[in-house]
Amino acid sequence: MNNGHDQPRIGVYICHCGHNIAGTIDVAAVAKYVEGLPGVVVSRDYKYMCSEPGQELIQWDIKGHKLNRIVVASCSPLLHEHTFRNATEKGGINPFFFQMVNIREHNSWVHTDRAAATQKAKAQIHGAVRRVAGHRALETKKVAIHPDVLVVGGGIAGIHAAVTMANAGKKVYLVEREPSIGGHMAKFDKTFPTLDCAACILTPKMSSVGNHPNITLWTYSEVAKVDGFVGNYKVTVKRKPRYIIEDLCIGCQECITNCVYKEAKFPDEFNEGLGKRKPVYIPFAQATPQVVLIDPELCLNFKRGVLTDKCKKTCVEACADRKAIDFQQQEEIKEIQVGTVIVATGFKTFDAKRVPYYGYGKYQNVYTSLEVERLVNASGPTGGEVILRDGKKPQTVAIVHCVGSRDVNYHEYCSRVCCMYALKYGHLIHDKIGPEAVIHDFYIDLRCFGKGYEEFYRRCQEEGVHFIRGKPAQIECREGKLVLVGEDTLLGRLYRIPVDMVVLCAAMQARKDAEEVGRIFGVSRSRDGFFLEEHPKLAPLSTATDGVFLAGTCQAPRDVPDAVAQASGAAAKVLSLIVRGRVEIEPTISWIDPDICAGCQVCLGLCAYSAISFDERRKVSVVNEALCKGCGSCSGFCPSGAARSRHFDNRQIFSEIDGLFDAIHAVGR
Amino acid sequence: MQDFEPTVIAFVCNWCTYTAADLAGTARLVYAPSVRLIRIMCTGMLDAKYVIKAFLEGAEAVLVSGCRPGDCHYLNGNYKARRRVKLLKEILPHFGIVPERLKLTWIGASDGIEFAETVTRLAETARRLGPSEARRAMIL
Numbered sequence: 001m002n003n004g005h006d007q008p009r010i011g012v013y014i015c016h017c018g019h020n021i022a023g024t025i026d027v028a029a030v031a032k033y034v035e036g037l038p039g040v041v042v043s044r045d046y047k048y049m050c051s052e053p054g055q056e057l058i059q060w061d062i063k064g065h066k067l068n069r070i071v072v073a074s075c076s077p078l079l080h081e082h083t084f085r086n087a088t089e090k091g092g093i094n095p096f097f098f099q100m101v102n103i104r105e106h107n108s109w110v111h112t113d114r115a116a117a118t119q120k121a122k123a124q125i126h127g128a129v130r131r132v133a134g135h136r137a138l139e140t141k142k143v144a145i146h147p148d149v150l151v152v153g154g155g156i157a158g159i160h161a162a163v164t165m166a167n168a169g170k171k172v173y174l175v176e177r178e179p180s181i182g183g184h185m186a187k188f189d190k191t192f193p194t195l196d197c198a199a200c201i202l203t204p205k206m207s208s209v210g211n212h213p214n215i216t217l218w219t220y221s222e223v224a225k226v227d228g229f230v231g232n233y234k235v236t237v238k239r240k241p242r243y244i245i246e247d248l249c250i251g252c253q254e255c256i257t258n259c260v261y262k263e264a265k266f267p268d269e270f271n272e273g274l275g276k277r278k279p280v281y282i283p284f285a286q287a288t289p290q291v292v293l294i295d296p297e298l299c300l301n302f303k304r305g306v307l308t309d310k311c312k313k314t315c316v317e318a319c320a321d322r323k324a325i326d327f328q329q330q331e332e333i334k335e336i337q338v339g340t341v342i343v344a345t346g347f348k349t350f351d352a353k354r355v356p357y358y359g360y361g362k363y364q365n366v367y368t369s370l371e372v373e374r375l376v377n378a379s380g381p382t383g384g385e386v387i388l389r390d391g392k393k394p395q396t397v398a399i400v401h402c403v404g405s406r407d408v409n410y411h412e413y414c415s416r417v418c419c420m421y422a423l424k425y426g427h428l429i430h431d432k433i434g435p436e437a438v439i440h441d442f443y444i445d446l447r448c449f450g451k452g453y454e455e456f457y458r459r460c461q462e463e464g465v466h467f468i469r470g471k472p473a474q475i476e477c478r479e480g481k482l483v484l485v486g487e488d489t490l491l492g493r494l495y496r497i498p499v500d501m502v503v504l505c506a507a508m509q510a511r512k513d514a515e516e517v518g519r520i521f522g523v524s525r526s527r528d529g530f531f532l533e534e535h536p537k538l539a540p541l542s543t544a545t546d547g548v549f550l551a552g553t554c555q556a557p558r559d560v561p562d563a564v565a566q567a568s569g570a571a572a573k574v575l576s577l578i579v580r581g582r583v584e585i586e587p588t589i590s591w592i593d594p595d596i597c598a599g600c601q602v603c604l605g606l607c608a609y610s611a612i613s614f615d616e617r618r619k620v621s622v623v624n625e626a627l628c629k630g631c632g633s634c635s636g637f638c639p640s641g642a643a644r645s646r647h648f649d650n651r652q653i654f655s656e657i658d659g660l661f662d663a664i665h666a667v668g669r
Numbered sequence: 670m671q672d673f674e675p676t677v678i679a680f681v682c683n684w685c686t687y688t689a690a691d692l693a694g695t696a697r698l699v700y701a702p703s704v705r706l707i708r709i710m711c712t713g714m715l716d717a718k719y720v721i722k723a724f725l726e727g728a729e730a731v732l733v734s735g736c737r738p739g740d741c742h743y744l745n746g747n748y749k750a751r752r753r754v755k756l757l758k759e760i761l762p763h764f765g766i767v768p769e770r771l772k773l774t775w776i777g778a779s780d781g782i783e784f785a786e787t788v789t790r791l792a793e794t795a796r797r798l799g800p801s802e803a804r805r806a807m808i809l
Contacts, residue, residue: 076691077708078683105694106706110785116674117700123705262746524685524740526779544684544742544778588710602677606713608744631743632714645714653707653719657678660705661726664676 008039008133011067012125013058015049015074017104024108026118028162030073033122037129041057041065049074055087062091069132070092073101073125079535089201094137095668096587096647099128123663127179130659136652144337145231147578150175152223152521155183157552157567158344159205164571166214170578173336174209175237176219180287181206183346187270187370189262189377189384190428192420193456199286199379215426219289226520229629230547231339231583241329242293244357248324251290254323255280255315266298268381272371275381280315285379294325301327307667340547343521343531345514347553350404350411351505357474358403358504364389365482366502367474369421376428386432386501394500396438397429398484400472405507405557406444413528416557418505419447424455425503426465440497442472442484450561468495475502507556519550531619532557546583549573588647589630595618596642603643627655675729677704677788680711680719685736685778686698687693692781700785701792703736711735713746717753720762727804730770730795732788737775745774765806767798 010032016022025363027045034043042061048054049072061067070093072084077100085095103121110116147170151162154176162174174181181510183193186206188198218239225236259278268277271283276581279298282290294315296302301311307327316325352360352368362367365388367375378384388394399422405415423446426439446467448457461467470567472486481498489493510529511517518525522545531554534542541549551570579584592612593604597620603612604621612634614620621643623634632645641650681687685706693700709715712735723731733754735747751773759769772791776784 078688078691078692102691103704105691107702109694110700111702115703120702120705127705127707149807254725379737456749519739521809524736524778532778537678551725606749608746629743631711631746632709633711633743633746633749636714636749645710648709648714650716650718653709657719657722657726660678660707661676661728664727 005263006068008069009041009065009498010039010069010129010132011042011058011061011065011072011302012040012044012129013049013054013070013073014043014045014103015043015054016047016119018047021074021104021108024114024117025103025121026112026114029118030121030125034125034129037126038339039069039133040129041067048081050080052238054091054648055083058087059091062093064086067091067093068097069127069135070098071101071102071125071132072098073121073128075104076102079538095140097132097135097136099135101125101131103126118563119663123660124290126663127656127659130655130662131652134655136646138646139508140491140584140587142582143231145577145581145583146233147171148173148338149574149578150223150233150235150336150338150341151344152341153183153344153554154181154209154219154345154551155344155346155552156185156202157346157562157563158183158342160564160567161342161344161551161571162215163205163208163212164568165436165574167211168314168575168577169214169215173216173218173237173338175223176217176256177222177223178283179220179242179291179293180283180289181209181217181219182286182288184370185560186232186284186286187272188373190382190424192424193450195424195427203286203392206286206294206481207247210288217289220293223520224333224340226522228584231577233341233428235336235338235341237334238334239332239334241331242291242330243296243325243327244292244294245324245329246289246324248322249291250322251282251292253282253292253598254318255292256270258318259313260300260312260314266295271347271374271381272368274371274374285322310611340549340577341521342549342551342567342570342571342574343517343523344551345511345517345554347508347557348511350509352403352504352506354410358400358472358502359475359477360484360504363477363482363502365394365500366504368504368506369418369425370506372425372503376425384432386429388501393433394499395436396440396499397501397503398440398442398482398497398499399425399503399505401441401443401483401505402471403504403506404509409463411507411509411519411528413557414447415507416447417508417559419443420450420453420456420559422503422505423448423460426460427463430463430465436462439465440484440499441465441467442486443469444469444471450559470495508553511554514554521545523548523550541566541573547577585628588636588645589625589628590632590643590645591624592621592623592634592638593642593644594618596640597621597644599642600639603638606633606644608633608638673796673800674701674703675792675796675800676727677701677730677732677792678723678728679704679706679734679788680709680712680715681706681732682735682742683708683710684742685740686734686769686776686784688778689776689780689784693778693785696781698781698785699736700789704788711741711743711746713741713743714748715750715753717757720757723763724766724770724801724803727801729798729801730772730791732772732791733773734776734784734787735775737777738788740777766801766803768790769794770798770801
């Protein structure tokens with residue numbers, strides 16, 4: 001294989017992309033212009049370059065015309081650079097003798113003037129032709145993939161992904177921030193549209209996580225740091241103290257019974273504050289692991305989190321010989337090696353207090369959706385009875401959709417699940433209070449798009465839920481009743497409807513710490529705050545960081561079936577990497593020419609990865625190829641020009657600029 | 670100078686602004702065709718020479734755009750770009766180039782609208798400043 005020092009023989013391929021490119025750009029004129037450029041041997045336009053015949057065209061031309069450089073002008077390289085590099089390699093030349101020109105996203109889709117767009121395409125390709133002539137052959141390095149996997153977040157998505165991979169025989173670390181896995185789904189009563197009980201389908205999965213020989217479950221823990229690259233991540237996990245030795249606790253809960261607090265008196269997080277717990281507690285009956293924990297903020301043996309040893313410690317007495325309670329427990333730091341990561345950190349519900357005119361937090365009978373989940377749940381604080389905060393049973397209930405979503409003041413997006421759970425509440429409240437209950441459902445649109453969803457909507461209509469199109473403008477409190485005021489947009493009439501209880505369907509939103517978590521894993525976020533996938537259609541589970549995948553609601557609002565499907569997909573992505581065993585590392589990294597390096601060591605301080613060291617004997621800086629990520633911080637600053645970024649070196653960028661301007665000077669801008 | 674169409678060269682990082690420009694395309698946000706993008710992996714890779722070269726070849730404006738602070742795919746490459754751009758703004762007048770012709774922005778991967786608006790505004794600035802004399806003044 002040649003190394004790029006021979007005379008360039010360039011093949012240029014201009015894609016029509018059906019009508020997407022050819023509709024705006026005169027591709028034939030571009031191909032004709034390119035034909036005359038130095039080094040160009042073949043210049044063609046073709047309907048779909050990414051199709052099989054399109055790729056074969058490149059391969060035939062490489063053989064037939066002895067091409068040694070390829071330029072494809074089509075869509076974004078983020079979409080098809082891989083495709084064409086592969087085609088180039090299959091044709092028998094190094095894949096880095098290829099350059100892609102984006103004449104779709106950066107040209108035909110954003111320009112309307114045919115002449116100007118055609119000129120621009122000529123210039124873009126001219127730049128690429130000049131650039132590709134200076135490309136060098138690069139060898140892709142292969143590194144082994146560590147077979148262990150880290151799953152972050154123990155909600156339904158994380159659980160499903162972890163079990164799937166563990167069943168395939170892979171070792172999985174599941175890290176969960178809360179004391180138990182289960183996530184939001186563990187709080188739900190029934191799941192739409194089948195109305196099977198959430199606990200019945202979730203808890204067996206939770207216990208299989210707890211018992212699986214291939215899963216290491218770390219609850220009450222957080223990932224603090226991630227170093228390395230695909231296949232070789234070093235992860236630091238912080239395990240918060242539970243003040244209980246996990247291996248010794250058998251979950252008998254004697255300590256809870258014998259706590260000096262006879263009554264549970266502190267608001268309980270799992271029940272959204274509707275229930276009460278003690279300072280020593282287990283989050284909920286089916287918690288996994290079945291291990292209690294002590295809240296140092298509330299326990300009398302601590303004062304504001306600091307150990308005082310002042311309590312009678314009846315819990316320790318109750319634990320007796322098991323000796324599972326350890327007030328001295330400290331935060332523990334674990335370091336693990338994994339090859340791949342699945343981020344499944346989930347969502348947070350919108351704070352309904354941010355919508356002041358609905359009175360959440362002011363009127364006690366205004367509830368949020370998650371509170372209602374606990375209220376109707378047989379294992380909830382009321383044992384499944386719908387009893388209001390004032391002790392009464394409501395007779396009329398209003399359900400308000402889109403609180404915080406589809407609202408330009410809060411979140412523009414649709415939360416996707418609210419319509420369906422609102423229907424579910426209608427059904428469940430009817431079920432619990434009786435058919436005489438009056439339920440008003442205030443919606444903007446009903447979006448019942450999934451399998452069996454529309455049928456469920458019809459069923460609720462038949463059960464007698466009143467559907468009113470038009471979100472209330474305000475909720476008032478008049479003579480002990482909550483009055484919803486708004487406009488019925490179908491009838492074109494104002495309404496004032498008094499009810500006993502209001503349920504606000506609060507939006508799903510990105511977690512507060514999504515930015516920080518994103519930084520740890522190198523995952524960026526989209527406008528709505530959720531994690532950004534690599535490509536919305538073709539790579540919805542991957543991220544910009546190789547080896548890090550997304551599952552569940554950390555990427556966008558979604559329901560349980562979709563979260564599970566996505567988790568299966570992420571697990572499949574991970575498994576396919578592990579099974580392949582090796583991953584190719586981009587060779588587009590830096591190198592320092594020892595003949596030019598003056599030994600000033602400026603690059604050492606610039607490198608964010610400490611990938612450059614100084615060779616004292618030769619008095620030159622040296623790049624460690626395993627650590628270099630190819631950001632080019634060194635090459636951009638090197639005063640002597642010794643540091644260079646492979647595939648992005650000065651000569652290549654200069655040639656591209658030259659080409660762009662040659663075209664501008666030749667054919668106008 | 671009614672039909673003067675300024676050339677804008679944009680050095681954009683692969684991870685954020687290039688993706689934002691792709692998004693502008695997907696959303697069909699129209700901007701001036703005289704904007705030409707050059708993809709680099711990170712703005713930290715930007716050699717000051719690239720910007721000077723673009724001006725001397727005839728660019729009326731140059732945009733350098735990377736990830737938002739804290740979002741850099743390579744931890745802090747965008748901050749290094751900021752230093753270089755600051756330095757460039759000091760020395761550009763010596764080449765007869767108004768520093769306003771060089772702009773540094775942070776445009777995240779999801780900010781397609783911001784990308785289209787930024788390049789449109791920069792093209793307007795360049796149009797107001799008129800054709801660059803740098804190419805003619807510097808005999809290359």
